[in-house]
Structures are given as C-alpha cells and as structure tokens.
Amino acid sequence: MRAPAALVATAALVAATAMVVPAHASATSCYGGAATLHYGDGAFFGPYTASSRCTDINMRLTAGTSAEVYACVVFIDHTQDCNRWTTVPKGSWRTIATDVLDGTRFEVLLGVPLEGDDATVQIAF
Structure with a gap:
C-alpha cells in the first residue's frame, strides 16, 4: 500500500510543477526579448x-x-x-x-x- 501512496504523491508533484513552468516560461520569453x-x-x-x-x-x-x-x-x-x-x-x-x-x-x-x-x-x- 505504501507504493501507491508514494506514486500518487509523486504524480501530484509532477502535475503541480508542470502547471507552474509554462506561466514562468511565457513571461520569460516576453521580457527576454x-x-x-x-x-x-x-x-x-x-x-x-x-x-x-x-x-x-x-x-x-x-x-x-x-x-x-x-x-x-x-x-x-x-x-x-x-x-x-x-x-x-x-x-x-x-x-x-x-x-x-x-x-x-x-x-x-x-x-x-x-x-x-x-x-x-x-x-x-
């Protein structure tokens, strides 16, 4: 049972990171130019x-x-x-x-x- 809980926590962390990166990347590309x-x-x-x-x-x-x-x-x-x-x-x-x-x-x-x-x-x- 511990393996699925760890897997769920890892998946949630990856999903949260994926949602944050595009917003930062778009701001960087605008001001970066x-x-x-x-x-x-x-x-x-x-x-x-x-x-x-x-x-x-x-x-x-x-x-x-x-x-x-x-x-x-x-x-x-x-x-x-x-x-x-x-x-x-x-x-x-x-x-x-x-x-x-x-x-x-x-x-x-x-x-x-x-x-x-x-x-x-x-x-x-």
Whole structure:
C-alpha cells in the first residue's frame, strides 16, 4: 500500500510543477526579448514590429536620473497620432499598449518630467 501512496504523491508533484513552468516560461520569453533604449539618444524609438512573444507592449524604467518616464505608442501603419500617454515609474514593468496583434508596426515616444533628465528603459513586445 505504501507504493501507491508514494506514486500518487509523486504524480501530484509532477502535475503541480508542470502547471507552474509554462506561466514562468511565457513571461520569460516576453521580457527576454526586451530592447534597451536610452532617452537622451532620442525621444522617438522604432519602428518595431510586434511579435508573438508578448500580447502587449511593455516597458520598464531601469536607470537614469528620472524617477519616471512618459511613454506613448504610435501604430505607424494606421496613424501618426499617439494612442495614450502612460506613466512608467522606475522598477516594474508597465503595459503601454494592450492586445497588439503580431506583425503590427509601431514606434514609441518617450518623455521625462524635467528637462535634462535621462533614462534607460526596456521595451518588450
């Protein structure tokens, strides 16, 4: 009787591990393809093409004198206008455009709160 109990416990552990790994793997593949941009080198970045790695366009501020940046996505095959401004604070990832179809071409406009601030950001798409 002990063998079946051990087998059930092992199977449960394997099933739990299998359920956890894909969620982590998908997050890694999205952010793993991130591009690094330096505000100060310019304010308009791209063009980029959305990929199957991420459903959304994500950004995080990683370094620089600015505590936050303002980001706006322009879907260049459809408009020259900014979709909406998003504040991206230093540290964690922030979604700057949602439900972006694979193959969509876009540019990112960045701004900082104070003249003279610099910023390094990552963008995952």
